[in-house]
Amino acid sequence: MGTLRQIVLAGNWKMHMTQAETRAYIDSFKPHLSNLHPARQVLLCVPFTDLTAALEATANSPIKIGAQNIHWEEKGAFTGEISAAMLSEMGVQFAIVGHSERREYFGETDETVNKRLLAAQAAGITPILCVGESKATRDAGKTEAWIVRQLDEDLVGVDQSNLIIAYEPIWAIGTGDTCDSGEANRIIGLIRSKLTHQDVPIQYGGSVKPANVDEIMSQPEIDGALVGGASLTPDGFARIVNYQV
Ligand code: PGA
Secondary structure (H helix, E strand, O other): OHHHOOEEEEEEOOOOOOHHHHHHHHHHHHHHHOOOOOOEEEEEEOOHHHHHHHHHHHOOOOEEEEEOOOEOOOOOOOOOOOEHHHHHHHOOOEEEEOOHHHHHHOOOOHHHHHHHHHHHHHOOOEEEEEEOOOHHHHHOOOHHHHHHHHHHHHOOOOOOOOOEEEEOOHHHOOOOOOOOHHHHHHHHHHHHHOOOOOOOOEEEEOOOOOOOHHHHHOOOOOOEEEEOHHHOOHHHHHHHHOOOO
16 A cells, blocks of 8 residues: 555756755755654755765755766776765765656666666665656557566666656656646556565656645655756745645
8 A cells, every 4th residue: 555655755956056055955945844744755866066065964854865877887987977886975875867868868778777776776875767758659659668668678687675766757847747647646556566566666757846746646656756846946845845635
């Protein structure tokens, strides 16, 4: 039953916020968590350059900090990349893996997404695997097959007891065009039916905002949200993590 699964509300800041902005954000966000529901995990996935500031500012708070990507090699000649060991040493406990923007703009494939998931887990980091279909795939009636194939390829060898999945239909990301909550619930149920571990938290992502979070979170299969644009203001994200059902 859904009540046993962890609820995870994650902000994905993408390429936003300097260190000074990170400190100011967290200072004004923290007071909103004084009555946070105990079953809810709140997470901010910040740019690599903000990790130290974010970890310091959230110490002694319920907020966890995540990265937005992770490389699969332990070390080596990979200019511009960051390894799992570098992140875990800092105290980073989560990392987004396979976000559609990484797949679309930076050439990530299901094969490299799988390697990143394995590397994260080997370092004790919980990856948030993003899957989701494009508008063209949806219009062609191939959403289910697309998602199932992504899961098949991405999850090879992955430990499902240390995993979060985000269902993010690409056409709903940053567009204001939220997926119908019932439809998101249906696809998330499909994702769960393909897992061996039934307690994996499965989030919805794509234009989640204060005005629609209550409806989204009232769906039984949906265990949280991955929030881009609406996580950039402390007040807006506070309303999201304190959603009411
Ligand atoms: P959005 O982004 O909330 O701005 O649509 C979600 C995401 O890309 O994770």
